[in-house]
Every structure is written in structure tokens, then in C-alpha cells.
Amino acid sequence: MKFFVDTADVDEIRELADTGLLDGVTTNPSLILKSCRNIMEVTKEICGLTDGPVSAEVTAMNYDGMMSEAAVLAEIADNVCIKLPLTMDGLKACKALATQGHQTNVTLCFSATQALMAAKAGATYISPFIGRLDDMGIDGMELIEDIRTIYDNYDYDTQILAASIRTVNHVKDSAIAGADVATIPPSTLKALVKHP
Numbered sequence: 001m002k003f004f005v006d007t008a009d010v011d012e013i014r015e016l017a018d019t020g021l022l023d024g025v026t027t028n029p030s031l032i033l034k035s036c037r038n039i040m041e042v043t044k045e046i047c048g049l050t051d052g053p054v055s056a057e058v059t060a061m062n063y064d065g066m067m068s069e070a071a072v073l074a075e076i077a078d079n080v081c082i083k084l085p086l087t088m089d090g091l092k093a094c095k096a097l098a099t100q101g102h103q104t105n106v107t108l109c110f111s112a113t114q115a116l117m118a119a120k121a122g123a124t125y126i127s128p129f130i131g132r133l134d135d136m137g138i139d140g141m142e143l144i145e146d147i148r149t150i151y152d153n154y155d156y157d158t159q160i161l162a163a164s165i166r167t168v169n170h171v172k173d174s175a176i177a178g179a180d181v182a183t184i185p186p187s188t189l190k191a192l193v194k195h196p
Contacts, residue, residue, distance in 0.1 A: 074102055104123050106118040
């Protein structure tokens with residue numbers, strides 16, 4: 001399983017990258033705004049800290065806006081992965097960006113059929129939000145298992161990126177359920193090494 005860290009804190013990313021255990025980074029505009037720095041500047045700095053993908057999210061909600069923002073984000077570095085919402089316009093943008101050779105991360109996935117649509121659109125990653133599902137009393141791991149089965153049934157290349165991880169057990173259970181990647185807050189990633 002690959003480990004991505006879910007943060008825009010460059011000091012945390014640098015520390016985790018130095019361990020050799022970090023395979024990539026996921027960010028979003030709200031995480032970057034907490035740094036009180038320019039989004040483009042922070043994203044570029046993060047891209048320099050890892051060879052793995054760095055998910056940079058569009059904020060537009062329509063296809064044209066997403067494509068305009070994606071063009072700007074893609075210029076930051078070769079390892080930028082365009083993060084898109086799981087909407088019809090987001091899937092349309094995903095298909096167009098995948099056709100252009102860009103990595104994409106389709107986010108805010110809450111059902112297996114949504115994940116199927118993202119795979120059909122050529123998404124590099126699908127991000128099921130397991131913690132948010134658990135908050136609603138729905139088993140997030142069951143979603144990971146369902147997506148894994150569907151992707152394996154049809155040989156989709158889209159990687160399952162378990163997101164909204166809240167606990168060490170979320171990481172373990174995601175790995176058992178067949179997720180390819182877990183994007184983990186820094187504190188949870190560091191807690192993986194602890195044992196009572």
C-alpha cells in the first residue's frame with residue numbers, strides 16, 4: 001500500500017519524506033489556506049519535496065472553469081495530479097485531462113457506482129471518503145471492498161485512494177480491503193509505528 005500524507009504543511013511533509021515512507025501528497029485549497037501563503041507557491045514547494053504525485057484541487061464547479069484551473073495547476077510541476085470533484089462536469093474534465101496525459105484524482109466518492117464512473121472517465125485515483133461514511137453510520141470499508149471487486153472484475157487501472165482516514169485502524173482495514181493508497185493526516189501516519 002502506498003502512503004500519501006494529507007496536508008499542506010511543508011515542514012510535516014519534509015519530515016515524513018525524509019523517512020522514505022512517503023509516496024505522495026494530497027492537498028486541498030482549505031489546507032493550503034491555513035498556511036497563509038500563496039496556493040501556487042505552496043503547491044510548487046510541496047512538489048519539490050516528493051517524487052510522487054501531489055494532488056492539487058480545482059475550485060471551479062463547471063467544466064470550463066475546471067479545465068482552466070487544471071491548465072494552470074499542471075504547469076506547476078510534472079508530479080501534479082489534478083484533483084476534481086465527482087460531478088458530471090468533474091468526470092468530463094477527468095476524461096479530457098486523462099486523454100491529455102495528466103494524472104487525476106476524483107474526490108468525494110461515497111458509492112461504488114460513483115467509483116465505477118470515475119474509472120470509466122480514466123481517473124488515475126478515486127478517493128472514497130471512508131471516515132465521512134463512518135460518521136454517517138455507513139461502513140466505509142465495505143465501500144473499499146465493493147470498489148476493489150468492481151475494478152478487479154473489469155481490469156480498471158484506477159487506483160483506490162482511501163481518504164478521510166481518521167484512525168490507525170482505518171489504514172489497516174483499508175489495506176486489508178484492497179485499497180492501493182491511503183492518504184493519511186500526519187499525526188495518524190506517525191501513529192502507525194506505535195504499539196501498546
